[in-house]
Amino acid sequence: MATITASALRSTPGALRHPALRKLAVLAVLAAVLGPLAGAHWAGSTWPHELTVDLTKPLTGASTWIIDNRDSHPLFLYFFGYVSNAVVISVRAVYLFLLAAGWAGVTALGAAVAWRVAGVRLALGTAAAFLACGLLGMWVPTMQTLALMVVAVLASVAVGALLGLAAGLSDRMDRALRPVLDTMQVLPAFAYLLPVVLVFGIGVPAAVLATVVYAAPPMARLTALGLRGADAEVLEAVESLGATGRQRLLTARIPLARKELLLGLNQTIMMALSMAVIASVIGAGGLGDRVYQALASVDVGAALAAGIPIVLLAVVLDRVTGAAGGASPARAASGASGSRERRGARARLGALAAVAAVVAVALVARLAGRLDWPTGWTVAIAEPVNRAVDWMTAHLYSGVPYIGGTADWAGHFTTWVLDPVRSGLQWLPWWSVLFVVAALAWLIGTWRTALTAVLAMAAIGVLGVWQPSLDTLSQVLAAVAVTLVVGFATGIAAARSDRFEKLLRPVLDVCQTMPQFVYLIPVVALFGVGRAPAVAAAVVYALPAVVRITAQGLRQVDPAAMESARSLGATGGQQLRQVQLPLARPALLLAVNQGVVLVLAVVIIGGLVGGGALGYQVVFGLAQGDLATGLVAGVAIVCLGLMLDRVTQPARRDARKGA
Amino acid sequence: MNRAMNPARGAARTVTRRTALIAAGAATCSLLAGCGAADMTKQASPFAGAQGAKTVTLSVQSWVGAQSNVAVAQYLLEHELGYRVDTVQVDEVPAWDALSQGRVDAILEDWGHPEQEQRYVKDKKTIAPGGGLGVTGHIGWYVPTYLVRQHPDITDWHNLDKYASLFRTAESGGKGQLMDGSPSYVTNDKALVNNLKLNYQVVFAGSEAAQITQIKQFAKEKKPFLTYWYAPQWLFKKVPMTEVRLPPYKEGCDADAAKVACSYPHTPLQKYLNADFARRGGKAAAFLKKFRWTTEDQNEVSLMIADQKLTPAEAAKRWVDSHPSVWKKWLS
Numbered sequence: 003m004a005t006i007t008a009s010a011l012r013s014t015p016g017a018l019r020h021p022a023l024r025k026l027a028v029l030a031v032l033a034a035v036l037g038p039l040a041g042a043h044w045a046g047s048t049w050p051h052e053l054t055v056d057l058t059k060p061l062t063g064a065s066t067w068i069i070d071n072r073d074s075h076p077l078f079l080y081f082f083g084y085v086s087n088a089v090v091i092s093v094r095a096v097y098l099f100l101l102a103a104g105w106a107g108v109t110a111l112g113a114a115v116a117w118r119v120a121g122v123r124l125a126l127g128t129a130a131a132f133l134a135c136g137l138l139g140m141w142v143p144t145m146q147t148l149a150l151m152v153v154a155v156l157a158s159v160a161v162g163a164l165l166g167l168a169a170g171l172s173d174r175m176d177r178a179l180r181p182v183l184d185t186m187q188v189l190p191a192f193a194y195l196l197p198v199v200l201v202f203g204i205g206v207p208a209a210v211l212a213t214v215v216y217a218a219p220p221m222a223r224l225t226a227l228g229l230r231g232a233d234a235e236v237l238e239a240v241e242s243l244g245a246t247g248r249q250r251l252l253t254a255r256i257p258l259a260r261k262e263l264l265l266g267l268n269q270t271i272m273m274a275l276s277m278a279v280i281a282s283v284i285g286a287g288g289l290g291d292r293v294y295q296a297l298a299s300v301d302v303g304a305a306l307a308a309g310i311p312i313v314l315l316a317v318v319l320d321r322v323t324g325a326a327g328g329a330s331p332a333r334a335a336s337g338a339s340g341s342r343e344r345r346g347a348r349a350r351l352g353a354l355a356a357v358a359a360v361v362a363v364a365l366v367a368r369l370a371g372r373l374d375w376p377t378g379w380t381v382a383i384a385e386p387v388n389r390a391v392d393w394m395t396a397h398l399y400s401g402v403p404y405i406g407g408t409a410d411w412a413g414h415f416t417t418w419v420l421d422p423v424r425s426g427l428q429w430l431p432w433w434s435v436l437f438v439v440a441a442l443a444w445l446i447g448t449w450r451t452a453l454t455a456v457l458a459m460a461a462i463g464v465l466g467v468w469q470p471s472l473d474t475l476s477q478v479l480a481a482v483a484v485t486l487v488v489g490f491a492t493g494i495a496a497a498r499s500d501r502f503e504k505l506l507r508p509v510l511d512v513c514q515t516m517p518q519f520v521y522l523i524p525v526v527a528l529f530g531v532g533r534a535p536a537v538a539a540a541v542v543y544a545l546p547a548v549v550r551i552t553a554q555g556l557r558q559v560d561p562a563a564m565e566s567a568r569s570l571g572a573t574g575g576q577q578l579r580q581v582q583l584p585l586a587r588p589a590l591l592l593a594v595n596q597g598v599v600l601v602l603a604v605v606i607i608g609g610l611v612g613g614g615a616l617g618y619q620v621v622f623g624l625a626q627g628d629l630a631t632g633l634v635a636g637v638a639i640v641c642l643g644l645m646l647d648r649v650t651q652p653a654r655r656d657a658r659k660g661a
Numbered sequence: 662m663n664r665a666m667n668p669a670r671g672a673a674r675t676v677t678r679r680t681a682l683i684a685a686g687a688a689t690c691s692l693l694a695g696c697g698a699a700d701m702t703k704q705a706s707p708f709a710g711a712q713g714a715k716t717v718t719l720s721v722q723s724w725v726g727a728q729s730n731v732a733v734a735q736y737l738l739e740h741e742l743g744y745r746v747d748t749v750q751v752d753e754v755p756a757w758d759a760l761s762q763g764r765v766d767a768i769l770e771d772w773g774h775p776e777q778e779q780r781y782v783k784d785k786k787t788i789a790p791g792g793g794l795g796v797t798g799h800i801g802w803y804v805p806t807y808l809v810r811q812h813p814d815i816t817d818w819h820n821l822d823k824y825a826s827l828f829r830t831a832e833s834g835g836k837g838q839l840m841d842g843s844p845s846y847v848t849n850d851k852a853l854v855n856n857l858k859l860n861y862q863v864v865f866a867g868s869e870a871a872q873i874t875q876i877k878q879f880a881k882e883k884k885p886f887l888t889y890w891y892a893p894q895w896l897f898k899k900v901p902m903t904e905v906r907l908p909p910y911k912e913g914c915d916a917d918a919a920k921v922a923c924s925y926p927h928t929p930l931q932k933y934l935n936a937d938f939a940r941r942g943g944k945a946a947a948f949l950k951k952f953r954w955t956t957e958d959q960n961e962v963s964l965m966i967a968d969q970k971l972t973p974a975e976a977a978k979r980w981v982d983s984h985p986s987v988w989k990k991w992l993s
Contacts, residue, residue, distance in 0.1 A: 069758070069780070073787075204751050204759040285749050285759065295721065295728070295750050297870045301970060388970055395878070409878070416831035522871070531840065531866045531875040532832040611871040612832070618844060618865055625752040625845030 025444050033437045040433040049432045049463035056466060058630040065629040068200055086207040089153065093206055097149035105136055105375045107364030108145070114356035116318070120325030128322065131314040138383065140289065140311045141375035147278055147288030148315070150206065151271075154213040154278070158270045162218040166225020166266070170259075171251075176226060186219040189643055190603035191280045192620050193636040199284050200629060209278070209286035217274040224266030228259025268323040272515075275316050279519065280607075283624060293519050302391045302524055303384030309520040310383075316515035395527040412534035415480075420533050424476035432463060435472075442649045446591075455648035458641040467638045473615035474605060474642060477533055481540040481601045486594065489545050493552025493593070494578065503553060510546035518543055518607050526611050536608020536617070544600035548593045555589020556582050595650040602643050616642070717938075717945045718747045720756045720765040723843060724869055725895055729962035730769040730794065732973035733988070734952055736981055741992060742944050752845040757933075761787040766938040767949050771931045772798055772847055782933075789939040791932030795953040796893055800847065800925035802839070803890040803902040807883055818857060818907050825860045827885040833862040840888040841865045842872040849921040850889055853907070856922040861887070876900055893956040895963035951991040958987065 043050075072078050100108055109132040117125035135144040165183075169176040194212045202208040232255045240254040256263075282290030292308035398408050427435070439459050444452035462471045496503040522539055529535040559582050567581045583590070609617025616635045623632015717738055721731045735746040751759055757777040759765045781788040804815055808827075814820045825837035832838060839861045841850050850863050866872035872888070873896060879886045880900040890902060907924035914923040932949065939946050958980070965976035981988060 072762075073785075199755065203762045203764060204749075204755045205762075205764040282750070284755070285751055285764070287747075287749060291750055294723075295748075297868070301967075303970070304972075385970060396881075413831040421831075421834070522868075526871045526874045527878065530830075530878065531864065531871050532830070534831075535871075608867075610867040612864060612866045614865060614867075618867055621867060622844035625754065625843065627754040627758065 022445055026441060029437060029441050029444065033434070037431070037433050037437070041431055048428065049466075049468035053464060054466035055464055057634055061630040061633055065200060065627070072203075082201055085211075086202055089207040089210045092153045093149050093210065096152045097146060100145045100149055102368075103364050104367040105132075105141055106367035107360065109133060110360045110363035112318075114360050116322050118353055118356055120322050124318075124321055124325060128318050131318045134314055135311040136375040137381050138307045138310060139375075139380035140292065140308055143287075143289045143292050143308065144311045144315070147286075147290065147312070150210060150213075150286060150288060151274055151278055151315075154210045154217065154274045155267075155271055157210070157214045158217040158274060159221055159267060161214060162221025162266065162270060163225050163263075165218070165222035166229070169222065169226035170229025170255075176230075179222070179226070183219045183223050184647075185640075185644055186215075187223070189216075189640055190606045191216055191277050192603070192606045192617070193639045193643075194277075195281070195284050196620070196623055196629065196632045196636055199624065204285040206286060208284050209281035212281055212284070213274050213277040216277045217270045220269035220273060221266040224262045224269065225259065228262025228266075229255050231262070232258040264323060264326050268320065271319050271323060272316065275312065275319070275515075279312060282519075290519075297519060297522065301384065301388065302520070303387035305520045306387050307383055309516055313512055313515045317511055320515075391524055391527065395524070398528060408528040409530050412529035412532070412538075415537070416532060416534050419480050420476060420537070423480055424473055427472040427476050428469060432468065436460060439645060439649060443645075447648065447651060451648040451651065455645045458644040458648070461641045462638045465634050465638055465641075467616065467619075467634060470615040470619065470635070471638050471642055474602075474613075474617065474639075477537055477540075477605045477608070477613060477615070478598065478602050478642075478646065481537040481544070481605060482594075482598050484537070485541050485544045485548055485597050485601060488541070489548030489593065489597065490552055490590070492545070493549045494556065496549060496553040497556035497582075498574075506549070510549060513542060514546040518604055519610075522607070522611050531612035533608070533613050535611045536605055536613030539608060539611070540601040540604035543604045544597045547600055548597045551589055551593040551596060552586075555586035555593070558589070559585045591650070595647065598646045598650050599643065602639070602646060606639055715743070715943075715945070716745045716747060717767070717942075717949075718749060718765045720759065720768045721748045721750045722753060722756065722768075722770065723750060723845070725963045725967045726796075726893060726959055727770045728966055728973055729959050729976070730952075732966070732977040733954075733962060733980060734769060734949065736974060736977035737988060737991070738945055738948065740981075742948060744945055752843075754845070757781060757788070760933060760935050761785065763935050763937060766935050766942065766945075767791065768933045769949070769952065770794055770796070771933055772800075773926075773928045773931075787936050789934050789936045791934040791939070791950050793953065794930040794932055796930050796956050796959055798891060798893070798928045798930050800889070800891045802850075802887060802905040802907065804885070804887055804905060805880060805883075806901040806903050808885045809903045816903055816905050818859075818905055821887070821905065822860050824885075828861070828887050830864070832864045836860050836862040837887065839863050840872060840875065840886065842869045842889060843867065846889075846891075847925075848889060849915060849918065849925070852919055852921045856920065857908075893960055893963075895960055895967050898960070898964055899968060948991055951993075953991070954987060958984065 103111065109129050112132050113125045113129040116128040132144075135141060165179060169179045169183075191212075194215055195208075198208045198212045198215070202211065236258065237250065237254060240250050245253065278286055278288065279290035279293065282288070282294040285291075289308050289312050293305045293312075296302075296304035296308060430438075436456050436459055440452045440456045443455040462468060492506070496506055518539060521542060522535070525535040525539050525542075529538055563581055563585060564577060567577050572580065605613060606617040606620065609615070609619070609621045616639050619631050619635035620639065622628065623630075623635060719731050719734060721728055731748055735748065738744040738746050749759075749765055751765070753772070753774065754777065756765065756768055757774060760768055761781045782790060802818075809816055812824060815824055821837070828837035828839075829835065830838045837860060839850060839854060841848055841863050842865070844865060844867065846869075853859075854861050854863055866875060876886065876888060876896065877900065887905070888902075890896075896902075908922055910924045910926050915921045915926070932952065934942070934946060934949060939950075942949075962976050962980045965971045965979060966973050969976075971979070
């Protein structure tokens with residue numbers, strides 16, 4: 003077994019070498035012919051001016067037209083106006099319901115739902131989380147965010163499920179939708195904001211719609227995946243029983259896809275929550291707005307007080323929906339093995355008891371006149387937190403003996419890493435950048451992914467934002483490099499020690515769900531204004547995913563292969579290098595891909611702390627209502643994301659071969 | 662089930678479904694403000710007016726001075742007039758748009774947006790002027806006062822090039838760094854550096870929070886820095902700064918954004934109300950129109966918020982308790 007695996011491993015690169023060499027040879031010939039041609043025709047290393055399209059005029063025109071016609075044109079009166087009103091009315095309905103239930107009622111409701119779906123422990127956790135939100139003095143903002151989330155998640159699930167249904171049942175729809183959904187998955191949230199703001203103006207409708215656009219794709223993808231993955235034999239059996247198409251769908255395919263559907267719901271909720279915070283930039287209100295306002299007065303403590311409820315909501319929602327998805331097969335199996343009726347009766351009884359308890363709690367609170375969170379019951383955490391942050395920045399910023407302060411590191415990082423990478427990228431002739439992109443994407447994927455990547459990169463040039471995009475790219479590359487070094491090291495450590503992984507888990511949870519806005523300011527206090535803090539924030543944000551995927555990939559390596567390596571007398575390091583890492587190659591590649599996508603998302607937000615380049619232009623566009631700058635930068639970010647994803651995304655064929 | 666269904670039944674079902682759809686459509690329609698046109702200019706916040714309270718929605722801009730205006734207005738509206746106040750943080754230009762749509766009822770501190778004023782106040786009449794705030798704003802280039810003590814001639818722009826090396830940072834690449842703040846603020850700095858032919862690079866901090874944090878860090882170590890800044894601002898109390906004299910401002914010298922080569926004007930800050938709210942806003946609208954205080958008042962509240970880290974509500978309470986003579990006039 004071991005020898006087979008080992009020899010298979012050793013032969014894989016050998017087999018790969020030939021096609022890879024062939025691909026490179028083709029590209030080299032192309033580059034040798036086209037490169038000098040392009041170089042001779044358009045001198046200089048930057049994207050030639052003749053090949054750009056200036057969109058300033060049409061975009062400014064469109065923006066003015068919308069503002070002038072928003073109150074009179076039928077498109078707005080009879081379509082967007084209704085959409086906007088519908089959003090406002092539904093958010094308001096949910097909000098009023100939550101307020102009417104009072105804090106006790108909402109807490110009881112949350113706990114009851116968690117209990118029915120996921121058991122007693124999570125029910126207690128949910129109740130504690132809600133009470134903590136109140137204790138931090140954030141009850142009303144939490145309810146506002148919750149109301150917005152409920153509407154956005156319901157809409158996302160509806161839209162996503164419909165699209166997923168279409169893609170799951172029709173091959174043609176699947177072919178049409180998949181690239182679109184794949185692309186939407188990798189787009190930074192910031193790029194979505196401007197177009198919706200333009201049509202709907204600042205406020206809740208725009209925030210909800212941006213959230214829906216951002217959160218619906220995972221639902222659609224997973225629905226389609228679930229429907230397509232249904233066991234063919236079961237379907238055949240159902241068909242042979244004479245079921246109609248609709249019956250087949252309702253009784254076999256959808257129930258069989260339950261796990262994927264619930265996973266989709268989980269993903270949608272998580273994405274909606276992260277977007278609900280970013281959407282505070284366009285007036286979403288609620289917790290995100292509190293974070294955003296606290297940042298204006300550089301009040302990390304207050305930002306944290308609003309950030310903690312977000313983290314708590316995220317963790318609770320994640321665990322509860324995750325438990326719903328995970329528990330289902332076991333429960334379904336035990337239900338099928340008999341005594342289904344008794345079980346059903348008990349479940350109904352439990353649900354009834356839960357409903358009764360919730361209603362009772364809400365009524366008692368209502369009669370006692372305690373709907374609002376009592377004013378005395380709050381804990382001010384802002385001050386101690388601020389003191390801790392002040393101490394940290396005061397002692398670490400500079401003048402630390404021997405190793406220098408964080409400001410010095412940031413300066414060195416900027417001058418020794420970021421600057422050379424940026425000037426290197428900008429020094430490369432534009433056509434050679436395209437060839438490098440093509441080579442990377444083709445080596446790891448197919449000619450299709452390579453073509454997409456090259457076209458995306460070319461689109462950036464055509465839009466006339468070549469230079470700032472390369473600036474952003476240089477930040478992404480530097481941040482990804484740091485993330486991967488630290489992430490792989492931590493991931494390997496976590497895979498080898500259970501205790502370390504257990505310690506790490508809550509830290510990763512918090513890093514992953516904490517709104518990025520919260521750690522922008524401490525990062526500035528430590529690293530100063532510029533690109534270094536943007537890179538630091540990106541590393542913090544992307545690290546958890548990389549660590550998780552690495553650790554998981556290493557742990558899932560075939561135990562038999564490990565055992566045989568051990569029996570052959572391999573040391574720990576040898577096992578890691580020669581068995582674990584090669585076998586976990588698909589997981590590591592996935593970690594790289596995720597790392598790149600997440601880093602890009604935060605490097606863009608880094609525009610708020612002096613990251614400059616594309617992120618700054620998007621912020622500028624939002625702040626000045628300047629569609630021409632903001633939208634072009636947004637599209638460039640989209641293209642950059644697409645390119646980076648394609649360059650790091652192994653083709654499915656390869657992934658299977660490696661596993 | 663038999664696939665070849667009775668065609669009549671199939672048709673009947675389609676008809677029922679269609680009626681149901683129409684009924685549902687009509688129901689939604691009647692739910693949403695009667696059937697007909699949906700007015701995009703009357704878009705209240707969904708969180709406004711919960712539980713039958715009279716609600717005012719105020720726009721808070723990201724800087725602390727604006728937070729102080731809003732905090733005091735909010736405190737008085739809530740405790741003296743019995744309103745419920747919602748605040749939304751929006752950048753300046755989008756705030757004008759939100760104001761015209763009725764998503765917010767008032768902006769309490771505007772630094773001059775002639776283009777928007779023309780569009781919304783004069784042409785569309787969806788926004789009404791709300792009078793002056795009583796505070797005069799001024800934008801300029803500032804250096805820390807401890808630096809002026811070492812190099813007294815640094816406050817003249819002619820001498821800036823001589824000191825460019827002092828202001829060099831990792832981000833400014835060989836030139837001196839001129840730090841700018843949030844992209845939402847009014848700035849001509851890039852054009853100024855260009856037209857005055859200065860050996861400086863404009864570095865955008867990207868947000869005021871980032872800019873303040875950086876200034877404080879510089880000041881703690883008494884390092885030199887040159888920054889875009891504005892008065893009134895509470896930070897002057899913490900980090901004393903002196904303005905650099907640019908070529909003097911003349912009416913219209915900043916008309917062409919690319920050719921600006923003069924300093925910034927002194928702007929009396931203005932309030933603006935949504936036109937509907939100004940007409941039908943009752944006591945709240947009347948109060949907001951009368952709201953008028955001084956730079957010192959505003960700074961007092963700002964300093965409590967940003968430096969002593971009081972919550973805006975607490976800071977407003979302290980100011981209101983100690984200055985009854987000022988705000989009593991706004992309520993009459």
